[in-house]
Amino acid sequence: MMRTRPRGSLSFAGALLTALTALTVLALISGCGDRSGASRPMTGPAHSSSSSSSASPAALVSPSPPLTAAQPTGALRNPPEVVSKNGFLNTRIVVERKRVELAGKKLWALTYNGQYMPPTLRIRPGDRLKLAMVNKIDQMTNLHVHGLHVSPSDHSDNIFLMIEPGETYHYSYQFPPNLAAGTYWYHPHPHTLSAPQTAGGMSGIIVVEGLKQYLPKPLRNITERVVALKDFQRVGDQIKTADLSIGAPTTRVVNGQLNPAIHIRPGETQLWRIANIGANIFYKVALPGYKLRVIARDGNPVNRIYSVDTIIIPAAARYDVLVQGGPPGTAELKTLPYNTGSAGNQFPEVTLATVVSRGEAMTPAKLPTTFAPARDLSKAKITARRTIKYTENAAGTEFYINGKQFDPNRIDFTGHLNTVQEWTVLNNSDEVHSFHVHTNDFQLMSTNGRPQTFYGYQDTVDVPPRGNIVVRTAFENYTGKTVLHCHILNHEDKGMMSVLELVDGPPAPGTGKDPAAPKVEKD
Incomplete structure (x- = not known):
């Protein structure tokens, strides 16, 4: 019987009891001995959003160093896709802890459909999406379709409901006909467990079709690449989920690949969907010798295309950019050093991918300046x-x-x-x-x-x-x-x-203020 319940229906005492009960069974995860982030009271003592170190044998072991690759490890692959047809997409996501091949290692990860880089969901404005989520891990979870303008209630983008272990929940989304075209993503959103589950591997891409309609006709069939930025901290053969530290050394991958090669012809124009779909860390993305021409941000087409040398991308942000191939040769797509201001959160320079420009040269397309309409x-x-x-x-x-x-x-x-x-x-x-x-x-x-x-x-x-x-x-x-x-x-x-x-309905007349909102004074 379905026991999925709204998060808002739990009292604090009930949530506390649930958390304490969960802590007593941490060692029981299916055959692997790592309870990757059990629920606990929101005021727990660690600077992490996961279970205590006693919950996982891996948490007691020194973290393994980040994985790196001086040379490309293979061509960049777009994730598999599930595409809507005739206005409808019906799909299934199974949440389970599985061993995956990742950056040349076999690692235990939290997966969607058994994959560290799960399917990209491709929809169109006005579509319906029905999604069955099967929870095969031993902690509650749910699903957030990040950035999408859709109902936050009932069976739609409702982050207050929780799917208990062993249960299946049927999500149903009706997207508006004016849904903005661009790149979005999906990830878990259960309070106190969002970071460990996302860091463990549970995140994927959503694409709303229609972005290319704003490009000149000769550019509407250009090569499109997903550049999904994920990272993981590793302890032995496990992706770390307990006691996460934001500034700890981490392996950064693109579409689950370590330093893949992105092929482009000299002068060719490509569309790259750059998305930070990790839990915590920042990227300062640069491609020396190239301009990144931004055509959409966070799933919203821009009104004017603009060019940048670097893009700072916090966790969850996305940039759709046009890239034109340079002269024959290679260039490194990097994340540059970045400091959030906190002493422990200083991120080093890392090569994310290697761009390989080769083949028959193309005449660089003239790119438009104006792009899509937007209400100011x-x-x-x-x-x-x-x-x-x-x-x-x-x-x-x-x-x-x-x-x-x-x-x-x-x-x-x-x-x-x-x-x-x-x-x-x-x-x-x-x-x-x-x-x-x-x-x-x-x-x-x-x-x-x-x-x-x-x-x-x-x-x-x-x-x-x-x-x-x-x-x-x-x-x-x-x-x-x-x-x-x-x-x-x-x-x-x-x-x-x-x-x-x-x-629904207007705010209280004559005041310009909402009486239900807290009164907070500025410093």
């Missing part, structure tokens, strides 16, 4: 302004929004359909946090008081240490409970998440 909220009527304050304790083990840790039974913010709100996100800490909201994307207005050029919407953006961002968001189409949070999943699992309730 800079002159929109603002019905309410909110302040969202990020803080953490001195040890970096507890994280807060407006002085509170996540409680699924508490409504922290309210948004009214067909209105626009402006949010100021303050980062009162010494490290970078990110800001992500479900259901409706936002427009970044300013960072540390500096106005930002409008290119389109985003769903994940960095908030600088001791700094702030201002965003505007329009609430459209859907009501229900959803969330906003830091998408460094260690931080989310340790409390840095709030409940946003989307409701």
Whole structure:
């Protein structure tokens, strides 16, 4: 019998009892002895979002060094695909712990359909998606379709429900006909378990078709590559999920491959879907000698194509870029050194892939400057302004929004359909946090008081240490409970998440304020 329950139906005491019970059976995972991240109270003592070190024999062993490859290990392969037909996609995802071939090693991982790089789901605006999720691991899980504008309630993108071990849950999504074309992804979102499950391997790509329609006709059949950035910390023959440390040495792979070769002809134009679908870490992506021409961010086509040398990509962010082949030879796609401000979170330079330009040269296509239409909220009527304050304790083990840790039974913010709100996100800490909201994307207005050029919407953006961002968001189409949070999943699992309730009807007349929202003063 199905016992899947809404997360919001659990009392804190019930959640605590569930967590303590889980801790007593950590050693029972199917034949492998590693309980990769059992549920526990949200205020646990470790700077991680997973089980205590006693839960896993692997956690007691020194981490293995990252895997590297000075030369390409093979050609980049796009993940397998499951494609909608006639407006409908019916598929199945099995969650299980399996041994996979990864970066030249056989490692125990948390997988979707037995794969570290699971199928890409390709849909079109207006499609229906039915997805059966089969939970074969010994902890609860669920599914979040990250960035997609779809209902947060019932059997759709509802992160408050939990799928218990041994159960199957049937998700059903109806996407709107104006769903933005671009790159999205899917991953687990059970509170306190999001980081260990995602870090363990549970993440994949979603593509909403239609991005190429904005390109000139000669470019609508260009080669398209998924460049999915994932990383894993390794202990022996296991991917580490317990006691995750954000700044620990980690192996970075592209589509599950270690330093693959990306082939391109001189002058050829390709579309690369670059997506950070890991749990915690940052990428500062660069391809020396090449320009990255951005055509979409976080599943939103830009209104104007712009060129950059580097892209900082926090966990969960995506960039669709055009790349034109250089002269014959090789170039390294790298992540450059990056420091989040925290002493322990300094990321070194790593080669992600090797770009090989060879073959018959092509005349480089002339790329457009304007791209897709986008509604600019800079002159929109603002019905309410909110302040969202990020803080953490001195040890970096507890994280807060407006002085509170996540409680699924508490409504922290309210948004009214067909209105626009402006949010100021303050980062009162010494490290970078990110800001992500479900259901409706936002427009970044300013960072540390500096106005930002409008290119389109985003769903994940960095908030600088001791700094702030201002965003505007329009609430459209859907009501229900959803969330906003830091998408460094260690931080989310340790409390840095709030409940946003989307409701019908206008806010209280004459005040411009929502009486249901907390009153928070700026510093």
